[in-house]
Amino acid sequence: MHRLVLVRHGQSEWNLENRFTGWTDVSLTPEGAAEAGRGAMLLQEQGFAFDICYTSLLKRAIETLWIIQREMDLMWLPTRKSWRLNERHYGALQGLNKAETARKYGDDQVFTWRRSYDVPPPALDADDPRHPSRDPRYADVPVSVLPSSESLALTVDRVLPLWHDQMAPDVMASRRVLVVAHGNSLRALVKYLDGLSSEEIMGLNIPTGIPLVYELDDALVPVRHYYLGDPEAAARAAQAVANQAKG
Numbered sequence: 001m002h003r004l005v006l007v008r009h010g011q012s013e014w015n016l017e018n019r020f021t022g023w024t025d026v027s028l029t030p031e032g033a034a035e036a037g038r039g040a041m042l043l044q045e046q047g048f049a050f051d052i053c054y055t056s057l058l059k060r061a062i063e064t065l066w067i068i069q070r071e072m073d074l075m076w077l078p079t080r081k082s083w084r085l086n087e088r089h090y091g092a093l094q095g096l097n098k099a100e101t102a103r104k105y106g107d108d109q110v111f112t113w114r115r116s117y118d119v120p121p122p123a124l125d126a127d128d129p130r131h132p133s134r135d136p137r138y139a140d141v142p143v144s145v146l147p148s149s150e151s152l153a154l155t156v157d158r159v160l161p162l163w164h165d166q167m168a169p170d171v172m173a174s175r176r177v178l179v180v181a182h183g184n185s186l187r188a189l190v191k192y193l194d195g196l197s198s199e200e201i202m203g204l205n206i207p208t209g210i211p212l213v214y215e216l217d218d219a220l221v222p223v224r225h226y227y228l229g230d231p232e233a234a235a236r237a238a239q240a241v242a243n244q245a246k247g
């Protein structure tokens with residue numbers, strides 16, 4: 001039996017302001033930092049330990065990982081940061097308020113942009129100053145690969161190479177892996193792990209800061225998965241994510 005722990009970053013400044021965030025590099029709020037601390041306590045209390053960590057190139061995930069590592073006295077752990085774990089790129093929606101956008105374009109359109117499998121949000125123009133090609137942290141990524149907008153399908157396509165090439169071999173080698181990433185990059189990984197259809201994944205929302213534990217067999221097929229702590233609290237938090245864009 002192998003275990004894999006997934007944690008969505010704690011509440012960010014734009015989660016609090018209910019803005020589409022994507023690749024925008026915003027910080028945690030004080031509550032988001034506290035969520036990360038509570039997640040670390042749950043992991044500590046239930047005897048979890050880790051051999052390697054993975055996170056994105058966005059500071060809300062990196063900060064969350066640092067807090068967990070600090071609280072668990074694991075700041076010495078090897079950590080791999082990859083753009084492939086970044087949040088789904090929300091294109092030209094980045095920065096817009098989700099509820100205001102729903103009032104302007106309708107709940108159905110915003111639900112399609114947030115939760116459909118293969119419909120990307122409106123794209124950033126290539127000359128938009130926010131385009132990733134202008135960000136030095138992606139200098140080693142071919143410009144042709146950097147997104148102007150991403151559907152969940154496109155997010156799956158760029159998360160899975162990291163899973164197959166690095167994360168899965170670590171888990172298969174019985175290394176205890178901690179992944180701290182984002183709502184939709186984790187949804188992309190969960191869709192693959194659980195073999196969810198493009199319809200089934202639409203109903204899945206991942207709450208911030210609560211460790212999600214996967215138990216996998218020797219073929220890395222999930223046997224079960226569960227949130228640490230109060231399951232009802234996790235379910236309420238996931239529903240709150242779903243309700244963010246009510247106009």
Ligand SMILES: O=C(O)[C@H](O)COP(=O)(O)O
Nearest residue numbers: 019020021022087114183
């Ligand atoms: O990028 C964002 O706006 C959030 O982190 C994820 O947003 P969503 O739950 O609306 O997809």
